[in-house]
Amino acid sequence: MVQSHSVDAEQSVLRLDNVSVSFPVYHGGSRSLKKAILSRSSAGRIARDANDRITIDALRDISFSLDRGDRLALIGANGAGKTTLLRVMAGIYEPVAGTVQIRGRISPMFDIGLGIDSDLSGYDNIRMRGLLLGLSSREIERLLPLILDFTELGDYLDMPVRTYSSGMTLRLTFAVATCFEPEVLLMDEWILAGDAHFMTKARARIDSFIQKASVLVLASHNLEVCRRWCNKGLWMDRGSLKAFGPVEDVIAAYLAARQ
Amino acid sequence: MQDAVDGLTLWALWGKLGWNDILQRYRRSLLGPLWLTASMAVMVVSLGLVYSKIFKAELRDFMPFLCVGLLVWGYISAILSESGALFTGAESYIKQIRLPYSVYVLRFMWSKVIVFAHNFVIYFGILVYFQIWPGIAALYAIPGFLLVTVNGALTSMYLGMMSARFRDIPQIVASFIQIVFFITPIMWKPELLGGHEDLIRFNPFFHLVEIVRAPLLGQLPSAGNYLAVALITTLNAIFAILFFVRFRARISYWV
Secondary structure (H helix, E strand, O other): OEEOOOOOOOOOOEEEEEEEEEEEEOOOOOHHHHHHHHHHHOOOEEEEOOOOOEEEEEEEEEEEEEOOOOEEEEEOOOOOOHHHHHHHHOOOOOOOEEEEEEOOOEEEEOOOOOOOOOOOEHHHHHHHHHHHOOOOHHHHHHHHHHHHHHHOOHHHHHOEHHHOOHHHHHHHHHHHHHHOOOOEEEEOHHHHHOOHHHHHHHHHHHHHHHHOOOEEEEEOOOHHHHHHHOOEEEEEEOOEEEEEEEHHHHHHHHHHHHO | OHHHHHHHHOHHHHHHHHHHHHHHHHOOOOOOOHHHHHHHHHHHHHHHHHHHHHOOOOHHHHHHHHHHHHHHHHHHHHHHHHOOHHHHOOHHHHOOOOOOOHHHHHHHHHHHHHHHHHHHHHHHHHHHHHOOOOHHHHHHHHHHHHHHHHHHHHHHHHHHHHHHHOOOHHHHHHHHHHHHHHHOOOOOOHHHHOOOOHHHHOOHHHHHHHHHHHHHOOOOOOHHHHHHHHHHHHHHHHHHHHHHHHHHHHHHHHO
16 A cells, blocks of 8 residues: 555655565466466566466565655666556555555656647646646646746747657656656656756756755666766666665676676 | 545546547547537437338427437447546556546546537527427436436446456447447337336336436436436445445556
8 A cells, every 4th residue: 555644753755665566467368378478578577376367576575765865776677677666656556565655745757748748739738747747727837937947948838749859848748747846756767868958957956856855766777877866776686676775886786796 | 435536626637638538539620529519410310300200200209309319328328338448548647647546537527528518519409490498397407417427437437447457348338338229218219119118117228318318308207217316326336436445456457
């Protein structure tokens, strides 16, 4: 269960206790064939549950906690469970076992396309995304000047979003997702699609809200970005937590294991 | 329960999403959502002309009956047949952001209500053309419509969840709707059963259609109709709530 009330004396913003997630696989085909294909394409461990359905253990017994001001980098190979872990933190998947405790408002940025209607103008899309993130219409109108300023899109905001480049859409999404100072910001690695100028601004924006005592979780394959943006690292391997600690140590351990 | 309350408070969100669904479908078309009205109007007029001959019924009498019946049935069948995609169609939202699941149900129902409102214009056309006036009884259609809508929301919620888990459900529902359309008095009047009117009392869809149709034709639905709808609503609500409480956490895994 995801709970968002205070439980912890030491004020950890985000806390996972023995969290496990397993996905049932419902697709057709013979069991053995499924098993054969799955064991090749997924790094998660494949098991059978009580009803003899095939399940993939995407996360196994994950426990860690983050305090205010922590910036966590999730690293690991494809299929190690980074995205699943992000979604558990966002409250999208309720874990099969274990508990997730989050204090504060979460802003997930997994998909630039979510809630973006390419035929609507930039302004309308900003309002739409704001509503999706749980802002009221009044809050959106109040924050609108800030968002407009950050996107630097100017007159383009009157145009339908389908005329935007992916970098421009990204700026719009990022501006909305970070405009209201969420306590917890979850990001998948697509954030790296921005140009150098945007990346500098994004960095400055993230730095500023980290100072307002919030938490950032970033899943990325780019170790350089992890080093620059994060102070803690979490190495996932086949759904298990392999290492958790200062980002340099975790990256060193990760690189050593890959040699 | 909390989910439903949270969902209702996000009315600005589902209102906009539902409205967008309609706009998206008809964007850049000449008539826009009025295409719905146009195709429904053609259907009502052509079926009305042919079937009034088949049943040797007075056009002035049969056409309004058919029109209102088709409008209500169109609403019910759209809810049932499209409920399969209620959650699977919103996969990109469900997997990216945590929203109360009732938001998706409300968005879905809202877009169906908008479609119904567009079609409803035809009813006024019929009233004007045949110079009929249903009188004050027509107001009873409003609670009737609300009851149908509540049942639609409940049913679409669990059908949507079942369809996310078992992808055969939408196919089963589609063939079910077709059968129900023919055994429910929409194209034919209940009197035609000739002494076997009891048969349709066991058809829940008859009662649901009747509590909206009868008032719009200037008659009051019978107490039996209301009793049946009350029973249907209660059973539906109990089932929907139990089902939702049991399986809510699984929706994001199923879609």
